[in-house]
Amino acid sequence: MIRLLLADDQALVRGAIAALLGLEPDLEVVAEVGSGDDAVAAVEQHSPDVALLDVEMPGLDGIEAARQIRERSPVTRVLMVTTFGRPGYLKRALQAGASGFVVKETPAAQLADAVRRVHQGLRVVDPALAMDSLTAGDSPLTPRETEVLQAARDGASVAVIASRVHLSEGTVRNHLSAAIGKTGAANRAEAVLVSVENGWL
Template sequence: MIRLLIADDQGLVRGALSALLSLESDIDVVAEVARGDEVVEAARASQPDVAMLDIEMPGMDGIAAAAALRAALPTCRVLIVTTFGRPGYLTRAMRAGASGFVVKDTPAAQLADAVRRIAQGLRVVDPVLAADSLAQGESPLTERETDVLSAALTGGSIADIAEMLHLSEGTVRNHLSSAIGKTGARNRADAARLAQESGWL
């Protein structure tokens, strides 16, 4: 039996995934959680072979949860299943140690097959996303520009961002200016939106 943990903040989706995959004779859903920051504790308690993680969850996103889970339980393999099929997310998820990345509208039989393949040590990636990711390439943003744009999503002032990241206001302005140029955006809000839509944040 493949022991499976499911993490998704939408109860209806989580329940549907659990019900569908439990119908498979070789898959046993051993844990379900609604928050990213509950993944590691639930995995320690239930010892799954595969963890199926959504990206957008409270507490900790699925990509950060994947990295934390790989560090805490290296034998547990991670499959990201998300509504948000953004190429940048795919790149970040694989860097975080995920073995697979598929979108939620994947048919149930294919999803069960993805769980099996990942449990066997194989990789499973949505082919359209893989092609888009290759076409888009790496994020052009530096780590600090990514931090500054992520902070800008809250809509705070330059001073707010500087205080949040422990940087000077001039440094924040420089990083924002560079990020705006790299994304081809009109302003910082537009740059943050474009970077988020690309999956770079």
């Protein structure tokens, strides 16, 4: 029996995936949670064989949760299951230690098969997303530019962003300007949008 943890902030989606996978004779859902923080805690409590994580969740996002799960429970494999099939997400998830990445439109039988393959130690990636990832290239942003743009996602002022990332306002303006240039955006709001759409944030 392969023991599973499901983490998705949408209860309806989480319940549907649990119900579908629960029909498989060799799969058992042992925990369902709604955030990345809860996923990390549930892995420590239940020691599942495979954790299925959404990317965008409150608190820790799925990618950071994947990193922490792999650090704390190396025997637990991670399969990302997300609505957002963005090339940048795929690269970041694999770098964080995820063994697979599929989109939520994946048919139930294929999802169950992906779980089994990840459990066996294989890597499973949605083919269309893998192709997009190869053609998209890496994020042009430096880690600091990424951090500043992340802090600017809610439209905060330069002063607020500076306090969030512990930099001077002038340095924040420089990073925002560089990020705007690298993303080909007209302003920082557009730079955030371009970066989110590519999965760089």
